[in-house]
Every structure is written in structure tokens, then in C-alpha cells.
Amino acid sequence: MSENSTSQFDSFEKAMKEGAADLLQSVESGKFAEAMQTIQELSEARHKSFYNEVGHLTRSLHDAIRDFQIDTVDQIVTKDEAASKITDATDRLNYVIEMTSRAANVTMDMIDSSVPVAGNLQEQARDLRKDWGRLIQRDLTPTEFRDLYKRMDTFLKDTDENATLLHSNLNSILLEQGYQDLTGQVITKVTDLIRDVEEKLVHLVAVAGRVDSISGIEHEEKRKAEEANDDRGHGPAINSENPEVLSNQDEVDDLLSSLGF
Amino acid sequence: MKILIVDDFSTMRRIIKNLLRDLGFTNTVEADDGTTALPILQAGSIDFLITDWNMPGMTGIELLRVVRADEKLKSIPILMVTAEAKRDQIIAAAQAGVNGYVVKPFTAVALKEKIEKIFERIDGGS
Numbered sequence: 361m362s363e364n365s366t367s368q369f370d371s372f373e374k375a376m377k378e379g380a381a382d383l384l385q386s387v388e389s390g391k392f393a394e395a396m397q398t399i400q401e402l403s404e405a406r407h408k409s410f411y412n413e414v415g416h417l418t419r420s421l422h423d424a425i426r427d428f429q430i431d432t433v434d435q436i437v438t439k440d441e442a443a444s445k446i447t448d449a450t451d452r453l454n455y456v457i458e459m460t461s462r463a464a465n466v467t468m469d470m471i472d473s474s475v476p477v478a479g480n481l482q483e484q485a486r487d488l489r490k491d492w493g494r495l496i497q498r499d500l501t502p503t504e505f506r507d508l509y510k511r512m513d514t515f516l517k518d519t520d521e522n523a524t525l526l527h528s529n530l531n532s533i534l535l536e537q538g539y540q541d542l543t544g545q546v547i548t549k550v551t552d553l554i555r556d557v558e559e560k561l562v563h564l565v566a567v568a569g570r571v572d573s574i575s576g577i578e579h580e581e582k583r584k585a586e587e588a589n590d591d592r593g594h595g596p597a598i599n600s601e602n603p604e605v606l607s608n609q610d611e612v613d614d615l616l617s618s619l620g621f
Numbered sequence: 622m623k624i625l626i627v628d629d630f631s632t633m634r635r636i637i638k639n640l641l642r643d644l645g646f647t648n649t650v651e652a653d654d655g656t657t658a659l660p661i662l663q664a665g666s667i668d669f670l671i672t673d674w675n676m677p678g679m680t681g682i683e684l685l686r687v688v689r690a691d692e693k694l695k696s697i698p699i700l701m702v703t704a705e706a707k708r709d710q711i712i713a714a715a716q717a718g719v720n721g722y723v724v725k726p727f728t729a730v731a732l733k734e735k736i737e738k739i740f741e742r743i744d745g746g747s
Contacts, residue, residue, distance in 0.1 A: 460632075461630075461631075461632055464632040464635075465631075465632065465635070468632075468635055468636070468639065471639070472639075590682075590707065590709055590710050590713060591680060591682055591683065591713075592675070592680060593674045593675030593676075593680055593681075593682075593703075593705050593710075594675070594705060594707065594710075595675055595704060595705075596704035596725070597704070597706050597707075604707055604708050604709065605706050605707050605708070606706045606707075606708060606711065606724070607706070608724065609723065609724055609727065609728075609731050612706065612711060612722055612723075612724050615708065615711055615712070616711065616715060616722060619712065619715050621715065
């Protein structure tokens with residue numbers, strides 16, 4: 361389709377060049393009726409080419425809109441068919457936020473539940489070790505020995521139970537990392553969509569540009585996109601090549617110390 | 622020692638809260654941006670402020686400036702914990718009177734070091 365409209369435009373350009381030559385010749389040789397005829401023809405060619413371009417533009421828009429329709433085989437978000445891929449992409453990215461947030465919270469829940477267990481084991485083991493040392497030194501009274509005997513039994517039982525709990529918590533943490541796979545897939549899809557949309561937009565701009573050049577419409581230079589505001593923040597730095605962005609804490613510390621911190 | 626943690630992501634607030642707990646600071650309060658942090662600060666009793674930069678509503682740098690301009694609040698130590706790492710931004714934060722700057726992703730060691738350094742300075746009376 362793109363090639364077709366290019367050739368349409370080329371043929372108009374060709375007609376215009378030829379027409380201009382004819383026109384000049386007619387005027388120079390005083391054949392004004394022929395000159396008028398040439399102008400008329402050129403005008404018609406211009407209209408025809410213009411309408412053709414509008415037709416192509418409309419078709420491009422239609423195609424682009426149709427292409428943006430949601431995939432019915434969407435496995436993650438099932439919405440009604442009218443929903444656009446952009447809505448879908450937004451949903452997908454929200455899903456990434458939900459997944460990562462959930463994974464982080466579950467992981468931290470598991471850690472919160474494990475930390476005191478480990479602390480408790482450590483404390484009991486230290487106490488026992490102290491008394492165990494005294495036992496080795498044969499420094500225990502019979503009452504203390506009986507107490508140690510009981511405590512050792514409790515400790516072994518607790519260790520078994522606590523280790524089982526820790527093991528299960530660690531497994532939950534491991535499983536929770538599956539979010540990386542799922543969110544990775546979703547983000548890849550959204551990235552593909554963005555690339556796709558960009559291509560289509562570039563094409564639309566090209567078509568619109570041709571319409572402009574035929575119809576003689578001129579646009580004011582658009583102002584450059586407003587520079588991102590430092591105060592509003594930029595989010596995490598992705599491009600580590602940028603010399604204006606520091607890439608780690610050491611560089612930040614160096615900068616601050618150069619400022620007298 | 623009561624610490625206010627300001628970050629729009631609850632996960633990050635929780636991470637910081639847990640790290641602070643490990644460092645022995647158990648008294649923490651949370652806010653999700655500058656706008657919600659200010660009334661908490663103005664109510665008094667906050668001894669230390671840890672804030673993110675990029676937040677909806679009032680950002681961390683705006684909060685920093687407001688706090689430094691407020692007679693009652695201006696002496697509160699402020700640690701910025703943020704993903705913002707542009708040279709100009711760090712300079713702006715330093716000029717606005719930040720006490721420490723930690724870039725995300727950060728380590729528990731880095732956070733501990735910066736907090737301790739801030740307290741050393743305060744105890745040193747500078």
C-alpha cells in the first residue's frame with residue numbers, strides 16, 4: 361500500500377514537471393488556450409492525487425485502528441473485544457506492578473516469620489553451649505544436669521520444628537521468584553506492542569507528510585518536548601552511558617564530598 | 622528516636638523499615654508522599670526523616686525545601702533514598718540541605734553507614 365501511494369505521488373510529480381514544461385512552451389508561443397488547458401489538467405491531477413492520498417491515509421488509519429484491536433487469544437487479560445491493545449498494555453503493566461508487589465510482600469512476610477525463628481534458635485543454642493561446656497568440664501550439679509538434659513530434649517525438638525518452618529519459608533521465597541518469568545513475558549509483549557505502534561505511527565506520519573506536501577499545508581514548527589523536570593524526578597536511570605547520571609553510591613559519595621559533605 | 626519514612630511504594634517503605642529495625646530503630650512512621658508527610662512532621666516528635674525523591678503529589682526535593690524553610694522543622698536530619706542519580710539533582714539536594722544521599726538499589730551496609738554518619742555529625746555538634 362505504501363509503495364502504491366508513493367508511486368501515485370511520484371506520478372503527480374512527473375505530471376507536474378511535464379505540465380510546467382508544456383505550460384512554459386504554450387505561454388512562450390502565445391497559445392493561451394492550450395496554457396489554460398494545461399493548468400486545468402494540472403489542477404485536476406493535483407486533486408486526484410490529493411484524494412488518493414486521503415483515501416490511503418484513511419485506509420492506513422483504519423488498518424492501524426484494526427491492528428490495535430485486542431488479541432482474542434490473550435491469555436492474561438480477557439476483556440471485551442472492543443478494548444484496544446493500549447488498554448490491554450496498561451492492564452498488563454498493572455499486572456506487572458501487582459505481581460512484583462505481591463512477590464515482594466510475600467517474600468518479606470516469609471522473612472518476617474523466619475527472622476525470629478532463627479534468632480530464637482541462636483539464643484537457645486548459645487545457652488545450651490555454655491552449659492554443655494560446663495558439662496564437659498564436669499562442672500554441673502546433678503540438678504543442673506537434669507535441667508540440661510530436659511532442655512537438650514526441648515532444643516532438639518524445637519530445632520526440628522523450626523528447621524522445617526525455615527525450610528518451608530525458604531521454599532515459598534524461591535517459588536515467589538517466579539514473578540520474574542511472568543512479568544518478563546508480559547513486558548516483552550508490551551515492548552513488542554510499542555515497537556509495532558511506533559512503526560505504524562511513523563508510517564502514518566509519512567502518509568500525512570505526503571498529504572501536506574500535495575495540499576501545500578504548512579505546520580508551525582512544534583516546540584521541542586519540554587525537558588523533563590529534575591524536581592519531578594526521572595525514575596531509575598536506565599542508560600548508564602549518560603555522563604550526567606551517576607551509576608553507583610561511590611560516585612554519589614565522591615560528588616557529595618567534592619561539595620564539602 | 623522516631624523516624625518518618627516517605628516513599629510512594631509500600632514495598633520500599635517496608636524494606637527500609639525492616640533494615641532500620643535491624644539497626645535498632647523500631648519506632649517508625651510512614652507516609653506515601655510529601656503531602657501526607659508534612660502533617661506528620663508538623664505534629665512534631667519526628668527526629669529523623671528518610672525520603673524518596675520521585676513521588677506523586679509533593680516530591681522528596683520539595684519536601685526537603687519545605688522542611689528546611691520551616692522554623693520548627695528545619696533542624697530535622699534528612700536522608701534521601703532514591704533512584705534519582707543525575708549529577709544536577711544530587712547537587713540540588715545538597716544545596717537544599719540534605720544530610721545524606723543513598724541511591725537505589727542500595728545495600729543494608731550503605732544505608733547503615735549513611736545513617737550513622739549523620740548521627741556522628743549531629744553528636745559532633747556541627
